[in-house]
Amino acid sequence: xxxxxxxxxxxxxxxxxxxxxxxxxxxxxxxxxxxxxxxxxxxxxxxxxxxxxxxxxxxxxxxxxxxxxxxxxxxxxxxxxxxxxxxxxxxxxxxxxxxxxxxxxxxxxxxxxxxxxxxxxxxxxxxxxxxxxxxxxxxxxxxxxxxxxxxxxxxxxxxxxxxxxxxxxxxxxxxxxxxxxxxxxxxxxxxxxxxxxxxxxxxxxxxxxxxxxxxxxxxxxxxxxxxxxxxxxxxxxxxxxxxxxxxxxxxxxxxxxxxxxxxxxxxxxxxxxxxxxxxxxxxxxxxxxxxxxxxxxxxxxxxxxxxxxxxxxxxxxxxxxxxxxxxxxxxxxxxxxxxxxxx
Amino acid sequence: xxxxxxxxxxxxxxxxxxxxxxxxxxxxxxxxxxxxxxxxxxxxxxxxxxxxxxxxxxxxxxxxxxxxxxxxxxxxxxxxxxxxxxxxxxxxxxxxxxxxxxxxxxxxxxxxxxxxxxxxxxxxxxxxxxxxxxxxxxxxxxxxxxxxxxxxxxxxxxxxxxxxxxxxxxxxxxxxxxxxxxxxxxxxxxxxxxxxxxxxxxxxxxxxxxxxxxxxxxxxxxxxxxxxxxxxxxxxxxxxxxxxxxxxxxxxxxxxxxxxxxxxxxxxxxxxxxxxxxxxxxxxxxxxxxxxxxxxxxxxxxxxxxxxxxxxxxxxxxxxxxxxxxxxxxxxxxxxxxxxxxx
Numbered sequence: 001x002x003x004x005x006x007x008x009x010x011x012x013x014x015x016x017x018x019x020x021x022x023x024x025x026x027x028x029x030x031x032x033x034x035x036x037x038x039x040x041x042x043x044x045x046x047x048x049x050x051x052x053x054x055x056x057x058x059x060x061x062x063x064x065x066x067x068x069x070x071x072x073x074x075x076x077x078x079x080x081x082x083x084x085x086x087x088x089x090x091x092x093x094x095x096x097x098x099x100x101x102x103x104x105x106x107x108x109x110x111x112x113x114x115x116x117x118x119x120x121x122x123x124x125x126x127x128x129x130x131x132x133x134x135x136x137x138x139x140x141x142x143x144x145x146x147x148x149x150x151x152x153x154x155x156x157x158x159x160x161x162x163x164x165x166x167x168x169x170x171x172x173x174x175x176x177x178x179x180x181x182x183x184x185x186x187x188x189x190x191x192x193x194x195x196x197x198x199x200x201x202x203x204x205x206x207x208x209x210x211x212x213x214x215x216x217x218x219x220x221x222x223x224x225x226x227x228x229x230x231x232x233x234x235x236x237x238x239x240x241x242x243x244x245x246x247x248x249x250x251x252x253x254x255x256x257x258x259x260x261x262x263x264x265x266x267x268x269x270x271x272x273x274x275x276x277x278x279x280x281x282x283x284x285x286x287x288x289x290x291x292x293x294x295x296x297x298x299x300x301x302x303x304x305x306x307x308x309x310x311x312x313x314x315x316x317x318x319x320x321x322x323x324x325x326x327x328x329x330x331x332x333x334x335x336x337x338x339x340x341x342x343x
Numbered sequence: 344x345x346x347x348x349x350x351x352x353x354x355x356x357x358x359x360x361x362x363x364x365x366x367x368x369x370x371x372x373x374x375x376x377x378x379x380x381x382x383x384x385x386x387x388x389x390x391x392x393x394x395x396x397x398x399x400x401x402x403x404x405x406x407x408x409x410x411x412x413x414x415x416x417x418x419x420x421x422x423x424x425x426x427x428x429x430x431x432x433x434x435x436x437x438x439x440x441x442x443x444x445x446x447x448x449x450x451x452x453x454x455x456x457x458x459x460x461x462x463x464x465x466x467x468x469x470x471x472x473x474x475x476x477x478x479x480x481x482x483x484x485x486x487x488x489x490x491x492x493x494x495x496x497x498x499x500x501x502x503x504x505x506x507x508x509x510x511x512x513x514x515x516x517x518x519x520x521x522x523x524x525x526x527x528x529x530x531x532x533x534x535x536x537x538x539x540x541x542x543x544x545x546x547x548x549x550x551x552x553x554x555x556x557x558x559x560x561x562x563x564x565x566x567x568x569x570x571x572x573x574x575x576x577x578x579x580x581x582x583x584x585x586x587x588x589x590x591x592x593x594x595x596x597x598x599x600x601x602x603x604x605x606x607x608x609x610x611x612x613x614x615x616x617x618x619x620x621x622x623x624x625x626x627x628x629x630x631x632x633x634x635x636x637x638x639x640x641x642x643x644x645x646x647x648x649x650x651x652x653x654x655x656x657x658x659x660x661x662x663x664x665x666x667x668x669x670x671x672x673x674x675x676x677x678x679x680x681x682x683x684x685x686x
Contacts, residue, residue: 152646156499156589158539158578177523180516184583184631195628196501196580196587198640198654207600207619207642216645229646233589233654235501237539237580240527244539246499246576246589257550276550285538288527297541299550302559303495303572311541311576 006068007034009329010093012084013076014038014058015047017166018098021322022073027052029326031333037065041076069093071329075321089125094332096127096325100210103128103218110221113327114269115142120332127328132320133157133211133234133243134218139293139319140312141249143267144260145223148306149252153230155215158237158244159200160284161192163316168192169240176238192238200234209234242284243320245312250304257298260308264295269319274298282313293319349411350377352672353436355427356419357381357401358390360509361441364665365416370395372669374676380408384419412436414672418664432468437675439470439668443553446471446561453564456670457612458485463675470671475663476500476554476577476586477561482636482662483655484592486610487603488566491649492595496573498558501580501587502543503627504535506659511535512583519581535581543577552577585627586663588655593647600641603651607638612662617641625656636662 009031013019019040026036038049038058045060059065061080066072066088074081074088074097081099089095102108109119110128115138120127130138137155144150161172175193178186187193201210208216211234220228237244265272271292273282282294297311314320352374356362362383369379381392381401388403402408404423409415409431417424417431417440424442432438445451452462453471458481463470473481480498487493504515518536522529530536544553554577563571580587608615614635616625625637640654657663 154497154591154644154646156576158501158580173523176519180520180523184628187628189626189629191628194581194583195626196582196656197626198587198589198624199622203619203622206645207640231591231644231646231650231652233499233591233640233652235587235589235654237501238537238582239539239580240537244541244578246541246578248497248574248576276546279542279546281541283532283538283540285527285530285534286532297550297576301497301574302549303497303574307574309574309576311578313539 006070007032008037008069009034010037010039010065010069010072012039012061012072012074012080014049015040015044016075017162017169017317018075018321021317022075022325023049023051025318025322025326029330031329034070039065063087066091066093071096071332073325074098085126092125094125094127094329096129096328098129098321098325100131100214102126103130103214104221110218111328112138112222112324113331114139114267115222116224117331120328129321129325129328130218130222131211131214132163132316133159133215133245134222135320135324136243136293136312136314137215137245137247138219138222139269140264140295140310141219141223143263144249144251144255144308147263148255150223150225150228150249151252152250153219153228154248155230156233156246157215157235158239158246159234160239160241160243160316161236162241163243164236172238172240192236194238197236198233200236239284241288241315241317242313243316244284247312248301248303248309249307251306251308254306255308257300257308260298269293270295272296282311284313287313287315289318290315291318291323348413350375350413351380351411352377353380353382353408353412353415355382355404355415355417355423357392358383358387359418360505360512360660361418361664364660365418365668366392366394368661368665368669372673374672377413382408406430409434409436414439414675416668417441428469435468437468437470437672439472439671441472441664441668443474443557445469446473446557447564453561454671455481455565455667456674457482457610458565459567460674463671472664472668472671473561473565474554474557475506475659476502476558476588477565478663478667479586479636479655479657480558480588480590481562481565482612483607483638483653484562484566486606487592487594487598487651488568490606491598493566493568493571493592494595495593496562496571497591498573499576499589500558500578501582501589502577503582503584503586503659504579505584506586507579515581515583535579537581540579541576543579582627584631584658584660585656586659587627590655591644591646591652592650594649594651597649598651600643600651603641612636613638615639625654627656630656630658632661633658634661634666
């Protein structure tokens with residue numbers, strides 16, 4: 001590996017919610033003074049985006065940009081990832097893919113940097129960024145797994161509109177304004193405005209929706225526990241940003257809530273906010289724009305001999321997507337720097 | 344018991360959300376052509392309310408109205424119930440109390456008419472109406488308990504603003520309008536607008552909030568299973584009316600989802616809405632103004648040998664409060680009529 005190797009970063013899907021969040025995250029966590037190439041579909045190309053004080057033009061998607069790329073972030077449609085992630089990786093770029101296409105593929109690392117960065121090897125260069133609901137839960141469960149063992153996970157999600165993209169978020173805002181104006185009955189029953197929708201993603205197997213299957217399977221893969229019993233129920237709620245999760249777990253060993261608070265408070269990427277008397281707990285509103293995964297309401301569940309219940313919230317566009325992807329790139333960069341020192 | 348006995352119905356707390364819902368429910372389900380007396384605190388007295396086509400005046404609270412009452416509904420403050428429920432019952436009225444004060448008291452029946460109406464004896468005349476989140480869960484769990492046995496219950500709630508009263512609901516609407524106008528950052532972090540708040544009720548024991556303790560304890564009492572392991576997490580979400588619940592249960596016997604759908608579809612007070620392909624499931628928006636408890640997303644949870652996961656929604660002001668209270672009065676009336684026949 002040479003010190004003069006390209007540090008070019010390519011972002012595919014630069015105009016979506018996650019793409020925009022990746023740009024903002026790269027501003028805050030500069031990997032290197034790399035050139036950045038922003039790409040989007042024809043419809044969104046030519047838009048102007050501010051990055052580190054200069055105005056950048058979004059280019060129309062063109063795979064020749066992968067030729068001398070160091071990292072390519074994919075945050076576009078699944079079909080684009082499916083076709084072009086292997087091509088970009090084949091050209092020697094590190095590919096960090098936010099789609100669901102490769103997450104469960106054998107040999108593709110599915111990485112949360114606080115949990116399993118060591119799974120990034122010299123190859124393959126294609127790395128999958130997990131589903132938003134999964135990242136925040138994996139960050140919290142990993143230290144618990146290490147210290148107390150993990151036997152069973154039951155999670156119900158409270159997912160924000162932004163998880164379904166910018167158009168869905170805009171629709172929530174429009175519908176909410178309309179509902180306030182016309183009264184409750186004026187809206188279609190399928191609107192998210194002042195509503196909860198218990199069907200997130202597409203229909204999958206055994207009466208489950210894809211968001212639930214992703215959460216269950218990706219959690220098992222990230223934690224390295226292929227047989228962990230997990231039951232996820234995914235519900236969309238009328239929030240804009242920030243996914244909440246109500247979690248009950250059975251542990252192998254007794255886990256005292258105070259001990260768990262200390263443990264999690266010292267763990268990377270986690271902020272414990274658990275002030276019972278002052279009623280200060282994580283909420284989507286407080287987590288919006290924040291990097292940490294917030295956890296609170298840590299208590300005994302009272303239904304297994306050893307158990308815990310808690311409440312987790314994170315910004316689904318940051319730790320749930322953009323920040324986690326950039327952290328993967330930062331990890332790779334640090335490892336490359338260390339390798340240079342030892343050459 | 345004499346046929347000429349008074350049928351006077353008194354409603355304490357007539358101007359609150361639950362009080363208003365009781366008036367509307369009495370219009371739809373006439374107990375008898377009874378005289379109705381509406382009472383409220385001094386602040387709300389003198390308001391005019393329409394009942395069966397005539398305008399009624401809300402009177403200032405006066406316990407002498409209990410003297411010749413047949414049924415007294417209490418839907419005011421806890422303190423009022425605590426003091427006056429026993430007085431009204433002592434005067435011979437059937438008292439149906441919507442407060443939490445007497446629900447867990449020994450000897451006070453806590454009644455969901457679909458589940459345990461037989462617990463209403465000739466005495467005491469004080470009957471507690473359960474917490475809104477509890478009623479809808481008890482209605483669904485009772486047929487499951489009878490047919491498959493019940494070993495463990497894990498529930499996470501998605502509770503609407505109306506559960507915290509009319510002022511809280513109005514505040515949600517104002518805050519939501521303000522948030523849409525000013526943008527996300529313009530509001531206090533504790534606002535429910537586009538937010539989820541995981542602290543419903545007052546602080547109780549073992550890191551739990553009172554709504555959670557109510558759900559756990561009242562469920563055990565209604566189902567007659569004092570040792571049932573139940574873990575409840577109560578979360579307020581930005582909906583106006585209708586409480587959602589994500590439920591996972593362990594059963595004694597294998598419970599096939601299709602069999603459970605048939606069973607629940609034939610059970611009183613339950614509407615199964617579970618169209619996986621068409622994505623038709625219960626939502627707060629659809630349940631608003633409806634009498635039934637809606638259940639869907641019935642599937643195997645996949646974490647116990649015998650288990651189920653499902654999603655329950657009901658109108659918290661109707662089956663969760665007013666309708667359940669009126670159904671208790673209707674049950675008592677039917678029993679009195681039957682007794683007259685046999686006299």
